Amino acid sequence: MTKEEYGKRIVSQHIDECFRLQRALDSSDNEAIHEFRLACKRLRYAIEHFELAELAADAKVLAALTDELGFGHDCVLLGKIAVKAGAPAVNWRAQQDRSQYLKRGRALWQKVAKSLVVAACFFFLVVSQAHAAARPTLAAALSAITGNYPHTQFGIAVYDLDKHKIIYGWNEQRFFLAASTTKLLTEGTTLALLGPDYRFTTNVYRTGPIDTNGTLNGDVVLQASGDPNLSGRIQPDGTMTFENEDHSYDGSPDTKAVPGNPLAVIDELAQQIAAHGVKTVTGRVIVDESLFEGGYPESGTGVFVSPIVVNDNIVDVTATPGARAGDPVTIAVSPQTPYVTFINKAITGAVHTDRTISIPADQADAGGMHTVTITGSMPAGSPSILYAYDVPSPVRFAEVALTAALQARGVAVQNASTASAPLAVSEIGPNVIAAHVSPPLSQDVKVTLKVSDNLHASIMPYLWSPKHTLRAGFDLERGFMRRAGLDTSQIVQNDGLGGFAFIQPQYMVHYLAFLRTQPYFPTLYAALPILGVDGTLFNIANSSPARGKVHAKTGTWSGGDALNHRVMVSGKGLAGYMTTASGRHIAFCFYINNLAVPHGEDAARVSGQINGDLATATYLYAR
Amino acid sequence: MAGVAGTDGRLIARVRDLHRRAGKVRDADVLLKRVKAYRNVAGGAELEELKTVAHKLRKRRKKARRKLQALIDDLPALRQ
Numbered sequence: 001m002t003k004e005e006y007g008k009r010i011v012s013q014h015i016d017e018c019f020r021l022q023r024a025l026d027s028s029d030n031e032a033i034h035e036f037r038l039a040c041k042r043l044r045y046a047i048e049h050f051e052l053a054e055l056a057a058d059a060k061v062l063a064a065l066t067d068e069l070g071f072g073h074d075c076v077l078l079g080k081i082a083v084k085a086g087a088p089a090v091n092w093r094a095q096q097d098r099s100q101y102l103k104r105g106r107a108l109w110q111k112v113a114k115s116l117v118v119a120a121c122f123f124f125l126v127v128s129q130a131h132a133a134a135r136p137t138l139a140a141a142l143s144a145i146t147g148n149y150p151h152t153q154f155g156i157a158v159y160d161l162d163k164h165k166i167i168y169g170w171n172e173q174r175f176f177l178a179a180s181t182t183k184l185l186t187e188g189t190t191l192a193l194l195g196p197d198y199r200f201t202t203n204v205y206r207t208g209p210i211d212t213n214g215t216l217n218g219d220v221v222l223q224a225s226g227d228p229n230l231s232g233r234i235q236p237d238g239t240m241t242f243e244n245e246d247h248s249y250d251g252s253p254d255t256k257a258v259p260g261n262p263l264a265v266i267d268e269l270a271q272q273i274a275a276h277g278v279k280t281v282t283g284r285v286i287v288d289e290s291l292f293e294g295g296y297p298e299s300g301t302g303v304f305v306s307p308i309v310v311n312d313n314i315v316d317v318t319a320t321p322g323a324r325a326g327d328p329v330t331i332a333v334s335p336q337t338p339y340v341t342f343i344n345k346a347i348t349g350a351v352h353t354d355r356t357i358s359i360p361a362d363q364a365d366a367g368g369m370h371t372v373t374i375t376g377s378m379p380a381g382s383p384s385i386l387y388a389y390d391v392p393s394p395v396r397f398a399e400v401a402l403t404a405a406l407q408a409r410g411v412a413v414q415n416a417s418t419a420s421a422p423l424a425v426s427e428i429g430p431n432v433i434a435a436h437v438s439p440p441l442s443q444d445v446k447v448t449l450k451v452s453d454n455l456h457a458s459i460m461p462y463l464w465s466p467k468h469t470l471r472a473g474f475d476l477e478r479g480f481m482r483r484a485g486l487d488t489s490q491i492v493q494n495d496g497l498g499g500f501a502f503i504q505p506q507y508m509v510h511y512l513a514f515l516r517t518q519p520y521f522p523t524l525y526a527a528l529p530i531l532g533v534d535g536t537l538f539n540i541a542n543s544s545p546a547r548g549k550v551h552a553k554t555g556t557w558s559g560g561d562a563l564n565h566r567v568m569v570s571g572k573g574l575a576g577y578m579t580t581a582s583g584r585h586i587a588f589c590f591y592i593n594n595l596a597v598p599h600g601e602d603a604a605r606v607s608g609q610i611n612g613d614l615a616t617a618t619y620l621y622a623r
Numbered sequence: 624m625a626g627v628a629g630t631d632g633r634l635i636a637r638v639r640d641l642h643r644r645a646g647k648v649r650d651a652d653v654l655l656k657r658v659k660a661y662r663n664v665a666g667g668a669e670l671e672e673l674k675t676v677a678h679k680l681r682k683r684r685k686k687a688r689r690k691l692q693a694l695i696d697d698l699p700a701l702r703q
Contacts, residue, residue: 078654078676085679087672093661 007050014043015120025543030076037069065108072101117545141617155591157505175502176591177571179555180452182498189477190460191520196442200227204434214279223288224308228456231311232260240443244538246451248301250388262311262335270405272434284415285403287395292462299499300454306394315389321378322348339400340370349377368396446527450535457496484514508589541612546619552576556604567603569595574611582623590614644691651684
């Protein structure tokens with residue numbers, strides 16, 4: 001072996017080391033970041049020592065990268081000293097600086113990583129032709145990751161979409177808790193049975209005539225259609241927007257509601273009613289929810305399932321701490337309706353104290369209105385947090401919102417304060433006075449899969465069959481899958497979102513391979529989160545060379561461990577598609593079951609990073 | 624390498640110690656420089672905090688410098 005070949009072999013090993021450690025950039029583990037920095041230094045020195053001209057520019061980027069991470073490390077040290085010296089403001093400033101250095105370090109790594117992958121592949125060819133040096137196989141790369149978690153079960157299937165076979169499997173014939181990867185089954189079935197162009201039509205009827213004075217002698221009836229997007233998601237161009245951390249997953253600094261008016265569709269319906277010349281409604285404003293039997297909280301985030309969905313059946317309560325301990329916490333409520341009134345008793349706590357804000361369950365008054373007292377504290381200087389108030393009665397919420405929207409347009413509703421009695425379908429007259437037609441279903445599939453919206457996914461099985469029951473819906477799903485040649489005995493499904501769902505990895509990859517052949521596949525593919533970019537994968541593997549190359553659905557199911565103050569991730573999944581660095585088209589499914597995560601760590605993210613590592617290894621080593 | 628240089632492993636260990644102790648002095652210098660930069664933009668209570676932190680860092684530097692010097696002073700003994 002020549003000196004140059006030897007140098008390329010050594011540099012390849014250092015590149016591998018950097019990629020093994022690069023996930024540190026996505027963590028808050030200062031030691032791991034430091035280790036990654038040292039690995040980058042070793043790589044740079046190796047490039048310089050062996051005078052590899054093709055990597056000279058990368059060595060300069062690596063030098064800048066290690067400088068930035070070094071400055072960040074200095075800030076960590078300074079922060080520790082400041083804390084010991086009782087100097088919180090200095091610590092805060094150091095942490096802010098550290099974040100900036102880390103951000104710049106990440107950007108530099110992204111800049112250099114792509115070229116290093118290419119170099120590693122090229123060097124591999126050079127070295128392997130001259131010498132039988134073994135680069136890690138896919139099996140070795142994946143087992144190197146799973147081997148770090150001896151008490152956790154892994155299920156893996158990697159399927160070559162061109163050769164039509166599983167090229168790597170580990171426990172692929174066993175059942176794994178699938179959590180929200182089940183939504184791939186739900187949304188695939190929805191696209192197959194309803195089609196990506198399906199649109200919901202939500203009509204509003206009147207049950208009596210409108211006289212010349214504008215008096216509607218009767219009720220106004222909104223007939224719920226199962227449209228999950230009577231909200232502010234709809235954009236002027238007909239697309240629907242989303243936030244990576246959806247408001248149903250509340251309590252995280254990243255959680256946001258979509259911008260705009262959450263009652264936009266309700267306001268649009270009220271505007272249409274007023275445009276009919278209605279000035280007074282002698283009866284009630286009623287929502288007919290007879291389409292299917294909801295009224296229960298979905299098992300993931302606890303949002304109530306119903307054929308009527310206004311703002312995802314959530315009231316967004318954003319809490320912001322004051323500047324000092326003892327200051328009141330301010331809250332912002334959206335949408336504001338008479339349906340719920342919040343009494344704010346939350347206060348600002350000292351810096352570094354735990355956040356204890358809670359929005360307790362409450363009872364409705366005789367008119368179906370709610371009063372909720374917010375208690376607890378949040379630390380001074382911490383970011384605003386969005387909390388979701390899960391609307392206990394979506395029907396009453398919609399009735400109150402539509403009533404308020406009518407009143408805002410000068411329409412008096414005489415029975416506005418009375419909770420409605422159930423309405424028989426036969427009571428509904430044929431006189432449509434307002435209607436809302438949704439954007440195509442493809443837009444809702446995007447929202448559901450990108451943010452893993454449990455409520456939207458829960459509704460879909462009710463819509464598949466004209467009977468509008470879960471049983472009839474699942475009968476159709478089973479038929480669809482069997483016609484595709486899939487063995488449904490390899491999956492367990494009980495709802496649309498993935499509560500008590502179990503899937504064998506082998507099933508998932510064969511199902512994904514089937515979907516790829518279907519005409520609606522582009523819709524499904526475009527709806528999947530992208531690794532390191534958006535949706536539920538926005539903060540996973542951001543520095544990976546596979547960033548942007550993996551389109552996949554996540555799933556997370558976890559519970560507490562009161563004894564040890566930690567979180568048990570009972571199910572974590574990632575299933576989807578990628579084109580690997582060597583150009584292979586892959587469908588894959590990774591399941592992690594029973595991973596104990598220490599107190600204080602973000603369990604969803606920690607387990608997500610492991611799946612991100614598995615995806616990165618597959619991207620690099622599936623050749 | 625130790626054999627080539629005609630020394631035993633003690634020299635290598637001592638060089639590592641030197642590197643580590645010099646690093647501590649350098650760390651304190653770098654952090655003091657950062658504190659100085661912060662003082663140029665800080666005000667009020669933070670300025671007082673920075674004074675406290677700078678005082679602590681100078682103490683750390685002095686201690687690290689003393690330990691480094693002791694190690695340097697001890698080097699001739701190793702050559703004998």
